[in-house]
Amino acid sequence: xxxxxxxxxxxxxxxxxxxxxxxxxxxxxxxxxxxxxxxxxxxxxxxxxxxxxxxxxxxxxxxxxxxxxxxxxxxxxxxxxxxxxxxxxxxxxxxxxxxxxxxxxxxxxxxxxxxxxxxxxxxxxxxxxxxxxxxxxxxxxxxxxxxxxxxxxxxxxxxxxxxxxxx
Numbered sequence: 066x067x068x069x070x071x072x073x074x075x076x077x078x079x080x081x082x083x084x085x086x087x088x089x090x091x092x093x094x095x096x097x098x099x100x101x102x103x104x105x106x107x108x109x110x111x112x113x114x115x116x117x118x119x120x121x122x123x124x125x126x127x128x129x130x131x132x133x134x135x136x137x138x139x140x141x142x143x144x145x146x147x148x149x150x151x152x153x154x155x156x157x158x159x160x161x162x163x164x165x166x167x168x169x170x171x172x173x174x175x176x177x178x179x180x181x182x183x184x185x186x187x188x189x190x191x192x193x194x195x196x197x198x199x200x201x202x203x204x205x206x207x208x209x210x211x212x213x214x215x216x217x218x219x220x221x222x223x224x225x226x227x228x229x230x231x232x
Contacts, residue, residue: 080105085117093152093164097125101133113139121150129154129161142172168200178202182213196223207231 074091087101103119116136123129133150147167154160163185170180183197197219202211213225 085119087119087121093123093131093150093162094125094127097123097127099123099131103133103135111140113137115139119150123152127152127154127160127162128156133164144168144170144172146170170200170202176204178211182215184215198222202227 072091072095074089076087076089076092078085078087080086083105085101085103085105087099087103089099089101091097093099099121101119101121103117105115105117107113107115114137116134119133119135121131121133123131129152131150131152133148135146135148137144137146139145145168147165149163149165149167152162152164154162166182166184166186168180168182170178172178178201180200181197182200183195185195196215198213198215198217200211200213202209204210207230209227209229211227211229213227215223215225
């Protein structure tokens, strides 16, 4: 991040049929955790819509209740997805916050994807309220790695490195 130290933001998710659970740290704000529960559903065969509406409790530097949703629309190798939430801060209404992370990706190969991304976050601040950028991701078996570059050309770039393992 520009002029700041980097930070680690782990997210753990578990799905069993329609049931979804998530635990996050440094996601809604620095030094803040959250616990989530939601409902998974999918519709369609060629054009596939998936959504997980959720409710979460936020605690730490920021405290509150947060309804949210992760959703995607996939057609062949093209995918539009969004992860978003609205944090109702129980300490101060003026600290309520909307968070969003939309992505549009194309996968020319099964193990490779590229795309554009945006984010609006409270965890760190730049001169832009909404950061925008690009992503490059690779996967192998149950592992994936994605690099996001935000604000290149608009402000000092921010790089997000994401690693995931499924089991």
